[in-house]
Amino acid sequence: MKVSEIMTKKVEVIKDNELVTKARAIMRDKGHRAMPVVDRNNMMVGIIGRGDVLHITSAKSNLLVKGMMRRPVIGFEDEDLYAITKRMVDNSIKQIVIVDKKVQNKFLGVVSALDILSAYVNEEYISKVDIVEKIMKDTLYCTEEDELSRIGKMMLAADLTGMPVIKAEGKNKKVVVGFVTYGDLINGGYRISEESGKQRKTKIKNVMKAIAKYVTVGERVNNVAKLMVKNRILRIPVLDNEKNKNLEGVVDIEEMLRAYL
Secondary structure (H helix, E strand, O other): OEHHHHOEOOOOOEEOOOEHHHHHHHHHHHOOOEEEEEOOOOEEEEEEEHHHHOOOOOOOOOOEHHHOOEOOOEEOOOOEHHHHHHHHHHOOOOEEEEEOOOOOOEEEEEEEHHHHHHHHHHOOOOOOOOEHHHOOEOOOOEEOOOEHHHHHHHHHHHOOOEEEEEEEOOOOOEEEEEEEEHHHHHHOOOOOOOOOHHHHHOEHHHOOEEOOOOEEOOOEHHHHHHHHHHHOOOEEEEEOOOOOOEEEEEEEHHHHHHOOO
C-alpha cells in the first residue's frame, strides 16, 4: 500500500505570517490536531500543533506562526506504508507532510498516525504483538483537584497529548475517573502558561471528560487499534480489569504503530 492511497489531500493550511492565535482558533473550531504551514507562495515551511499553540499566554498575542512552528518531517506519495510508519515512529511524531518529489517543498497533503493505523485496521493487518500489556507504558497522571496550570505544563514538558485522571483509593490503588487532553484545553479556551487569577485556580475536574474509552491489560492489540481508529483517539488508559478500573499504564498511537512493524 502506497502513501498516495491513505494521505489526506484536502488539508487546511495556515500562512507563516498569520497570528498563532488564529491557528489556535481554527484548531478549536475545526478540531485539527495540527496544521501545515506555508509561505506566501504556498510552499511548505513548517507545521504547528496543539501543543505549540498552548504555549501562548494571551488571547491577543502578536506572536506569528513562523515563530512557533516546527520543521516538518516529509514524505512522498510513492513510499510504502511500512516506510512511512517507520519514519513516523523513529521521529516520535504524529503527522508527516507529503511533498512533490519534482518540485521542492510543494505541498500535496498530510499523513497522520491515525491515517496509518486506519490502513492497518481496514486492510486487516495482524499486529506482531498480541496483547496490549506488552506495549503499554507507565504514565504521569493527575487528580480531579489538581490545578490545570500545573498539569498542563506537565503535559507539555512530557509531550503528552492526554493524561489519565485518577482517584486514589488506598495504597497503590489508582481508580481512573477521567481523561484530560490538549483538545480539552484548547476547546475550553484555557491558556496554561498564565500564572495567576482565575486561570490558575481552575481545577482539572472542570476540564476533563469522564472516562469513556479504556482497555484492560489482556486486550488484543488488533482490537485496541480498532477502538482507537473508530473513536479517533491517540492515547488510551490501560486498566487492570473492568471491575477495579485501576490504572496500569497507557498505550499511545506510537506504540500501536510500532507493534505493526
